Structure formats: C-alpha cells, structure tokens
Amino acid sequence: MDPIIEVKGLKKDFKQFEAVKEVDFSVEQGEIFGFLGPNGAGKSTTINMLSTMLKPTGGEARINGFDIVKSRNDVRNSIGIIFQETTLDDKLTANENLMLHCKFYGVDPSIREERIREVLHIVDLADKRKQIVETFSGGMKRRLEIARGLLHYPKVLFLDEPTVGLDPQTRSHIWEYILKLKEKAGITIFLTTHYMDEAEICDRIAVMDHGELIALDTPYELKNKVGGDVVEISTSDNEAAQAKIEQNYERNVKNKDNRLTFHVTKGDEFLVQFVREFEVPLHSVNLRRPTLNDVFLHLTGREIREETASQKEIMKRNMKMSMRKGRR
C-alpha cells in the first residue's frame, strides 16, 4: 500500500527565517505518527502546510495521493484537523457546530443525524448535544472538536498539540479517545506534541528541532539509541564524582540541577556494583528507563522543556496572549 502521507523536500521560509528546512518523511495508513519538538521547532508550520493552510516555499507533499498545492480541495476532503486553539463557535450548540461541519464537507443529509450521534458517542458527549458550547469546559470543547474532525470520515486526522492547556486527567482521557479511534476507525493520526510522555503512544516519532528532522523511529528504537538506562545520582561532591565516573566507567556525565545523569546498559546489575564501590558519598540514587525526554536531550543536548523558542516565537505568543485578554 502506498503511504498515506508523502513529504519530499518540503520547506517554508518566513522572510529571513527558515521555519522548515527541506524535510522528508512518509506516513503509512493506520499509523499514529508523532511530531515531537520544542516550541518554534517548525511542527505547526509543517502541519499548516500539509493541511493546505500555508503554501510551501519549496518541495512537495501528497496526502491520500493528492498534491497539497495542486489539489487542495481533495486534500481538504481527506483530512480532519484539530488545531491548537479552539475553533468552535461558542455561541452555537454542539449539535449546530457539528451540523455546520457536515454542510461544509458535503456530508449527505440523510446520514448526518447518524454520523453526529456516532462521533458524539465516541467522545462521550451524547448527552451534551443541545448545549451551547460556551458552557463547556476546556476538555469538553477539545472532545467536541475531535468529534467534529471525524464527521466527514477523514483518512488522516491532524492533531496539533491536542492536550495543551488541559489538566492531566483530561489529557489522559483525550488520549484514550484517540487510541479508541485508531482501533475502531483505522484512521491515520498525525499529531504534534511537546509532551514527551504523550509521544510514547505513537507508532513512530519524528523529532524536529530548528526546522529539521533530527530523528525518525519507533519510540522503542529511539530510546535504545540513547544507550541503555538512565542513572541519576546526587552526591556530597558532584564535581569529584563526575570526574570519577568519567574516568572509571567511561561514561558521558551531565551535571544539572545538582544531579548527575548518565546512561548505562543493564542498569540493574550496574547499580549494585556501582553503589558498593563508589568512593564519593552518595545522597540519592535513581535508575529508570530512558524517556523521550532523554532522547531529545541526547539528540540536541537540550531538554525539551527548556523553552528554546526563538525571539519571533516569543513575540508571537505574547501578542496572542494580549489579544486574548483584550477579548474577554
């Protein structure tokens, strides 16, 4: 089967700033494909190009076999999108929002009722159908948007930071719905996130940084690349300890927030030996499997949560925030 998304040399410049630098990848049908990276890495720009919202500066991409520049309407019919910011009409009811979407996408009138019931059931909002969206919580709005994105049975569902700004409980609910979707509908899901733990549900993950793809693999393989388990220790003299570890075990040690971090294979066995023979007094020892955050750290030397947003991105965000304040 041909890949559902094919991207070749796709790039986007904003004047001097290269937001996306010639990326290549393809996504198979039915996959959950994750796009991971810090704010300003070019994730949203890529999604905007794939969803025909933004014209690429160069390169090409096809979704469901349709070119994203030449056959925009066919692409639009093949995809559903859930944006970072809510795009519901607050003043209308859930039902009215869904009904309008059916009309925008030319869903046949005879099956609209059935479809609306079906998607509301998936996201557990069937009993809220007649309510004005304004009265919904953030999580409910997100769910309604996911439902809406599914109404026209898209081949690919784009989720741009689907859980941003939601509380942890709601976040995990949203993921349940997304997994349910994959099982039931066999839909291809393309999502971006900068939450490491969330990216783990993906079949494959592309890591993006400064507009470039720096890795593309399954979460398992990505973690393996880090080189084993993560040991975190704190000692009475971190500098001495760091020198000792680098010398005795030939490990690359990172010293951050009063903690030393390094990777070892077979961590459980290593730890027994290590605690017994290490000379600098230990305050704490922690052993864990690497997370995608370690992967990112390994690939870029930075933690993903350290906001590495460019000046432009910060400005954009501030402007959006002040606009929001002005509105309410």
Place this chain on the structure above:
Amino acid sequence: MAGIVAIWQRDVLKFFRDRARLVGSFAMPFMFLILFGSGMSGAMKAMMGGTGASGPLRDFDFVEFMFPGIVGMAVFTTSIFSALSVVQDKEFGYMREILVSPISRMSIAIGKVLGGSTVAVFQGLLMMIFVPFIGLEINLSIILRLIPVMFLVAFVISSIGLLIASTLKTSQAFQMVIQILIFPMLFLSGAFFPLSGMPAWMNVLVKINPLTYAVDMFKKIILQADQMTPALKEAMGLNLSVFNHTITFTEEVLFMVAAGLIFIILATVSFSRTEAT
C-alpha cells in the same frame, strides 16, 4: 452551493440569537428618528418658509421626510457591521474551521454577504413598526417593492463591509474604520436633511456616495414620490441629478447592481487572500 447556504445560515441564526445586537441595531435609528427628527422638525418647517407657508410646502413634514432615511440608516449600519463577524471569526478561530473545509473562498464570501444582507433587510422591515406613529400610510404593495430594494442596497453595503473586514485582523480596527466611514456616508446621503444648496465639493461626495441613491430609492417608494406635487418633490430633495440629468429609479437600480457587482468581486478577491494562520 450548500456551503454558501451553511455560511449564510450560521450568520442569520446567530443574529436572531443575539438579543443585545437585535436591540442595539434597533435603538440607534429609533433615537435618531425621535430625538433628531422630532427635535429638528420645527426648525426645518421654519426654514422651509415658516409655519404660515402657503401652498404645497405646507405638506412638508420633517419626520416623514426623515423616515426613509432612517430605514436607509438601519439597513446601512446593519449590513456594514455584519462584516464584523468575519473579523470576529478570525479572532476566535472559527475562520480556520471554515478555511480548512473544502468550501471555496468565493462561496464563503458570498455566503457572508448574503447573511449580512438578509439580516439588514430584516432590520429595515423592523423600522416599519414606526409607520403608524408618524402618520405615514404604507400598504403591502409598498413593502413588497421595498424588500428587493433593501436587499440590493444591503448587498452593496455588506460587500463593502467584507472588503474592509478582509484586510483587517482585529475587531477594534474594524469598528474604528467603520465609524469613520459611517458618519460622512450617512450625512452626505440625504437621509437627515434635503441635499440642496451645498458647496460644490460636498456635492461631488454626495453623488459618489452609494448611500445617496439608496436613500433616494427608499424615499421614492415610501413617500410615493410619483403622487407628489413638483414643488414638494423639490423641497424633499427628490430631484437628484447628476450632470443636470435627473436620475430615474431604474437608473438607480442599475447603479446599485453595478456597485454590488464591483464590490462583491473586490471583496471576494481580497478575502481569498486570507491565510488561515
């Protein structure tokens, strides 16, 4: 086509649900009619030759004169402000939902303009509530002739609104531009006072103002100009002429149709450039 209907339907639905807006767009013309109309009526009468005026001018009633202008004002303000929904959709994000859908940009623009026009016609008709209070006689045939004209006017003005809205990103900016536009357009349209004896430069502005022809059409229909004496017609400012040619009703309709076509095309082109991001 279904797309146009959906866009239209949403705006109409939202208008009727928003009570504040319904009342608000009703209040302005109402206050103008009561405060301005009644307040000025005595002074106007005096200017027209005093209370002892003889002959046809005795029939000049300022409130009656103003009423078609008030209908024009209601249609005008409602339709030009209807484009605010375009700017608000951009601000609140709903525009992205519309723009990523397979509806063409042209259908969106036309749907928006038709939505604004429908709402404006409704507002204009609502003004008919005042008819019994100001001593005008209006029958069904007048109203039936009025509706298509109101729609035509509303279509032109909504297109102008969309043209402006498509270039702006915030509702504050939109409201400011519209405020700047509303007053000269209203005052130089003959809605509030007869357009006679004006300085030449002002006369030029009056003649290029689409609202002038709109108000004139409303006057001709509502005041039944064809049954008036020539002197009263003159006093009411109903002999609108360009280059010494007295404009006929048909010419006004043609002018508005042309203006409507030009502005809807400009608005659609400008709106199509809207990027969803």
